[in-house]
Amino acid sequence: MDRDFILTPWESEGDIDYTRLVERFGLNVISNEMRYRVADTAGEDHFLLRRKIFFSHRDLGVILNSHQSGPGFFLYTGRGPSGNTHIGHLIPWVFAQWLQKNFDVTMYFQLTDDEKFYRDAGLSLDDTYNLALQNARDFAALGFDPNKTHILINSRHMGTLYPLAAQAAKKINYSNTKASFGFGNDTNIGMIFYTALQSAPCFLERKPVLIPLGVDQDPHFRLTRDIAPILKYPKPALIHNIMIPSLAGSKNKMSASQKNSAVYTTDTPNQIRKKINKYAYSGGQESVAKHRELGGNTQTDVSFLYLWMFFEPDDVKINNIKKEYESGSMLSGELKQILIEKMTKYMEIHQNRRESVDIGEYIFDEVEYKNKMRR
Secondary structure (H helix, E strand, C coil): CCCCCEECCCECCCCHHHHHHHHHHEEECHHHHHHHHHHHHCCEEEEEEECCCEEEEEHCCCCCCCCHCCCEEEEEEEECCCCCEHHHHHHHHHHHHHHHHHHCCCCCEEEEEHHHHHHCCCCCCHHHHHHHHHHHHHHHCCCCCCCCCEEEEECCCCCHHHHHHHHHHHHHHHHHHHHHCCCCCCCCCHHHHHHHHHHHHHEEEEEEEEEEHHHHHHHHHHHHHHHCCCCCCCCCCEEEEEEEEEEEECCCEECCCCCHCCCCCCCCCCHHHHHHHHHHHCCCCCHHHHHHHHHCCCCCCCHHHHHHHHCCCCHHHHHHHHHHHHHCCHHHHHHHHHHHHHHHHHHHHCCCHHHHHHHHHHCCCCCHHHHHHHC
């Protein structure tokens, strides 16, 4: 990656320059025309598109064409369970739920407990499996249709995933994998094989697939897109979101493994309040008088960014907050209190749903899938 910032599926360092990511990765920026087309086809707009939280894509037009006049499409996204779910993980999942609802499509959600076991020396396979079950509760709690949503856990669904991964693995060479991820001689072979396994859900159906995901995951699917036509499958289409920053600020992404960088879906109201007040980077001035004179910086203030990226979907309200904070009439403490109230309310609703959801309704049924494929 560029010298002044690093962004991979496993780490982030420095200020992420999305313009340079677009150029380096060859991404397609989502134009207004494309956003309007998605809204027209879906029957409504989504604030994550409108605010360019989802900012780039690969073959989104192909997906819309297939929906309108072809075989349709299905959705796929996932999570590497290294810890509790944090609010950054929710962004592609919330958008995926909106896509499922408005396009009436099947959703596959892959929990890569094996990859996190390979990656983290401190986690056993039992640990990552148990974390996968907890992460699955967060995913299902967002309102996915249980009749059209299938949660796959790698260590439990190899009977379906491995034959597909093997086909992909045979076509992905080590040279391209090493170049994409910077693997060295000390990289374990589980990590080297992992991209093939993450590719497998793309081939669960013969129709096109759309994957909502953080842009940090794009390297896996660039490799998948290269080999999909060789396997006689459509290239997976991608739609990328920007990374939610850590509590400490800058453009570093939130990390599940750094407790004080993240707000988790399991946090209590008291934990949320303490984290925002103590750790959320402020774009305010060094004194009240100076803040009243110069105003706050909404481009760096984490509380504002969390509201803008997720917790305040109302455009009128977020624009009023922006205006008041930048003018100096709203202080940093007041902005933090708005976020605390919004976040606490959201988490209370989410946690109630999380506790009541029946995960069994969502777990992928290998027998049912095999019978479906035979028909």
